[in-house]
Amino acid sequence: MSNxxxxxxxxxxxxxxxxxxxTLIGLALAFMFLFLVLPLAAVxxxxxxxxxxxxxxALKEPDAWSAxxxxxxxxxxxxxxxxxxxxxxxxxxxKFEFRGKALLTTLVDLPFAVSPVVAGLIYVxxxxxxxxxxxxxxxxxxxxxxxxxxxxxxxxxxTFPFIAxxxxxxxxxxxxxxxxxxxxxxxxxxxxxRRVTLPNIKWGLLYGVIxxxxxxxxxxxxxxxxxxxxxxxxNTMPLHVEVLYNEYQSVAAFAVASLLAILxxxxxxxxxxxxxxxEREMKALADLPPERPVAS
Amino acid sequence: xxxxxxxxxxxxxxxxxxxxxPGVSRRVLPGFHLTLGFSLFYLCLIxxxxxxxxxxxxxxxxxxxxxxxxxxxxxxxxxRLTFGASLIAALVNLVFGLLVAWVLVRYxxxxKRIVDALVDLPFALPTAVAxxxxxxxxxxxxxxxxxLEPMGIKLAFTPAGVVIALIFIGLPFVVRTVQPVLEDTEKxxxxxxxxxxxxxxxxxxxxxxxxxxxxxxxxFAMAFARAIGEYGSVxxxxxxxxxxxxxxxxIIIGKLEQYDFAxxxxxxxxxxVISFAMLLVINALQAxxxxxxxxx
Numbered sequence: 315m316s317n318x319x320x321x322x323x324x325x326x327x328x329x330x331x332x333x334x335x336x337t338l339i340g341l342a343l344a345f346m347f348l349f350l351v352l353p354l355a356a357v358x359x360x361x362x363x364x365x366x367x368x369x370x371x372a373l374k375e376p377d378a379w380s381a382x383x384x385x386x387x388x389x390x391x392x393x394x395x396x397x398x399x400x401x402x403x404x405x406x407x408x409k410f411e412f413r414g415k416a417l418l419t420t421l422v423d424l425p426f427a428v429s430p431v432v433a434g435l436i437y438v439x440x441x442x443x444x445x446x447x448x449x450x451x452x453x454x455x456x457x458x459x460x461x462x463x464x465x466x467x468x469x470x471x472x473t474f475p476f477i478a479x480x481x482x483x484x485x486x487x488x489x490x491x492x493x494x495x496x497x498x499x500x501x502x503x504x505x506x507x508r509r510v511t512l513p514n515i516k517w518g519l520l521y522g523v524i525x526x527x528x529x530x531x532x533x534x535x536x537x538x539x540x541x542x543x544x545x546x547x548x549n550t551m552p553l554h555v556e557v558l559y560n561e562y563q564s565v566a567a568f569a570v571a572s573l574l575a576i577l578x579x580x581x582x583x584x585x586x587x588x589x590x591x592x593e594r595e596m597k598a599l600a601d602l603p604p605e606r607p608v609a610s
Numbered sequence: 611x612x613x614x615x616x617x618x619x620x621x622x623x624x625x626x627x628x629x630x631x632p633g634v635s636r637r638v639l640p641g642f643h644l645t646l647g648f649s650l651f652y653l654c655l656i657x658x659x660x661x662x663x664x665x666x667x668x669x670x671x672x673x674x675x676x677x678x679x680x681x682x683x684x685x686x687x688x689x690r691l692t693f694g695a696s697l698i699a700a701l702v703n704l705v706f707g708l709l710v711a712w713v714l715v716r717y718x719x720x721x722k723r724i725v726d727a728l729v730d731l732p733f734a735l736p737t738a739v740a741x742x743x744x745x746x747x748x749x750x751x752x753x754x755x756x757x758l759e760p761m762g763i764k765l766a767f768t769p770a771g772v773v774i775a776l777i778f779i780g781l782p783f784v785v786r787t788v789q790p791v792l793e794d795t796e797k798x799x800x801x802x803x804x805x806x807x808x809x810x811x812x813x814x815x816x817x818x819x820x821x822x823x824x825x826x827x828x829x830f831a832m833a834f835a836r837a838i839g840e841y842g843s844v845x846x847x848x849x850x851x852x853x854x855x856x857x858x859x860x861i862i863i864g865k866l867e868q869y870d871f872a873x874x875x876x877x878x879x880x881x882x883v884i885s886f887a888m889l890l891v892i893n894a895l896q897a898x899x900x901x902x903x904x905x906x
Contacts, residue, residue, distance in 0.1 A: 329716070330810055334810075335717055338709060338712065338713055338717070339713050339717055339719050341709060342706070342709050342710045342712075342713040342714075342725075343713075343725065345706045345709070345710065346710065346725060346728060346729075348754075349777060349778050349781060350728050350729075350731050350732075350778075350781070351728070352747055352753065352754070353735075353740060353743040353744055353747060353778070354731070354735075354743070356743040356744075356746050356747050356752070356753065357739060357742075357743045360743070360746050398648075399648070399649060399652045399653075402644075402645040402648045402649050402652075403645070403649040403653075405641060405645040406641075406642060406645040406646040406649055407649075409639050409642075410639070410642045410646070412642075412646070418649070418650075418653075420889065420893060421653060421657065421658070422653070423889065424657055424661075424889065425657060427835055427839075427885040427886070427888055427889040427892075428661075428839065428882060428885050429838070429839025429840075429841065429859050429878075429881050429885065430839060430840075430841050430842070430859070431839070431841050431859035431860075431862050431863060431878070431881075432664070432839070432859075432862070432878045432881055432882055432885075435664070435862060435866065435874060435875070435878050436660035436661055436663055436664050436878075437660055438866070438871075439660070439663040439664060439667050439871075439875065440659070440660050440663045444871050445663070446663060467656070470656055471656055471657065471660070474656060474657060490638075490639060493639050494638050494639065497638055497639060497640070498638075502640075503639070503640035503641050506639075506640075507641075525733065525734075528733070528734045529733075531736070532734075532735070532736025532737065532738075532739070533736070534736060534737050534738040534841065534842035535737070535840075535841035535842050535859065538841075538842075538863075539863065539866065551736075552736045552737075552738040552739070552842070553738075555736075555738050555739065555742065556738055556846075559742050559846070564746075567742060568742065568743075568746075571736075571738070571739040571742060571743070574735070574736045574738075574739045575735060575739055577734075578731060578734035578735040578736070578739075579734075581734040582727050582728070582730055582731060582734050583727070585727070585730065585734075586723070586726075586727040
């Protein structure tokens with residue numbers, strides 16, 4: 315927006331003396347180091363405390379494997395479900411005007427505000443033995459609570475808003491002109507979405523998906539309420555970490571935790587790459603000669 | 611409750627109504643009924659019906675039973691801890707979040723991009739992992755705990771540990787809400803203040819701070835709301851002693867494990883109402899921020 319000349323001119327009156335700058339940077343970095351870097355380092359050290367052999371041994375354990383499998387299955391169901399919802403909700407909210415839109419947008423955010431423990435509890439109240447459908451489910455021998463379906467449902471609830479809230483502002487900012495042009499030129503709705511909308515939102519979509527996935531794989535509170543903690547059957551990775559930790563199997567607990575920490579770091583790397591790409595694209599657009607859009 | 615929700619509607623509806631263009635014919639694009647219908651169906655199925663179960667199940671209690679359940683001394687002690695610790699943690703994040711955002715936006719230093727990416731770690735790292743690694747750090751034999759304990763400072767397994775975990779969880783909120791606003795502030799205003807004779811500190815408190823205040827408060831409210839519901843990271847570090855270091859979500863879990871569904875539901879309803887209230891506060895703050903942005 316402002317070119318480099320303005321920035322240089324402005325600098326004189328709008329920055330702090332060197333020692334204030336260094337103190338502030340030092341304080342901020344110290345805070346980040348204490349609260350973010352040290353915990354990460356602690357996970358790695360505790361996991362490798364008894365050497366690489368013990369670390370790998372802990373990961374080879376069958377219960378650890380079944381926890382990893384359950385976590386992957388849960389994310390593989392929850393993320394696509396919320397992806398479809400996110401795109402549909404963003405299309406309706408961003409491309410159309412209707413009454414109650416603001417209320418709907420607020421309700422989409424609601425699961426973020428609800429405590430994970432309450433999120434788990436509400437499914438127990440609906441599907442549990444004491445719940446609304448409890449007797450019916452028991453009569454038909456269907457298990458939802460203390461079984462995999464409950465874990466998936468609770469995960470869907472806590473990751474519900476991620477993709478929608480990433481897409482809504484993005485699609486609102488892009489408006490409807492391009493889609494309207496495509497429709498007028500004879501494209502079907504699906505073609506318009508795939509060829510016009512999707513390329514415009516792909517980075518936002520990916521961003522939402524990886525954040526949703528990270529939370530889906532890492533959710534603890536909600537899943538803990540509905541899981542029943544049956545080892546090898548209904549323990550996801552975070553729950554398995556808790557079980558091991560409470561049994562004083564510190565190395566094993568931190569070994570499984572280290573996998574989740576790696577997942578978190580990979581998520582952060584992908585997220586940063588997306589942000590940098592987006593930044594570059596924005597810059598490239600801004601650097602276009604101003605007459606070009608007009609001339610076309 | 612629905613009354614409270616709809617009363618917030620005008621506040622959040624105002625900006626989006628202004629952004630929309632009523633002149634444009636609204637139904638050129640296809641898929642409105644399909645996407646809105648599916649979104650509402652999915653929202654009801656996953657969020658609204660299960661949440662309503664909480665309200666219906668609580669209404670089975672008489673008012674005296676409900677009041678007794680939510681005001682028992684042990685429950686009251688948990689409210690005090692949950693709200694007190696969340697407030698302290700959100701205040702710490704307010705100060706340090708502003709500091710980190712300021713340093714990231716205004717200064718150049720090596721490794722800045724990595725620091726920027728690392729801010730989101732608490733969003734990506736599963737809470738159980740954060741919980742056990744913070745506990746490992748602060749326990750008597752941990753990297754940090756071994757230096758603090760001889761000085762008589764005990765953090766792990768005390769209410770202070772709860773605050774530490776909640777600071778970690780809420781860290782990104784203030785940074786990520788303040789950062790974009792700080793990037794958009796106009797340096798010309800600061801130049802004007804400086805040339806009119808203001809000191810740097812005066813410029814900060816009288817010019818910069820008011821312009822980022824809505825974002826700052828939004829981030830604070832989000833960090834506070836998240837901290838109130840937090841479960842995974844806290845239970846490992848808190849020690850979970852009744853009346854001393856037991857958070858409200860843990861009270862719900864405890865009641866569930868004793869098959870006291872009515873009690874668990876009653877306390878969960880209190881938490882849900884507080885979540886709603888926080889959501890409305892955050893919406894109002896964001897509307898204020900958008901108005902501020904529009905008038906600038």
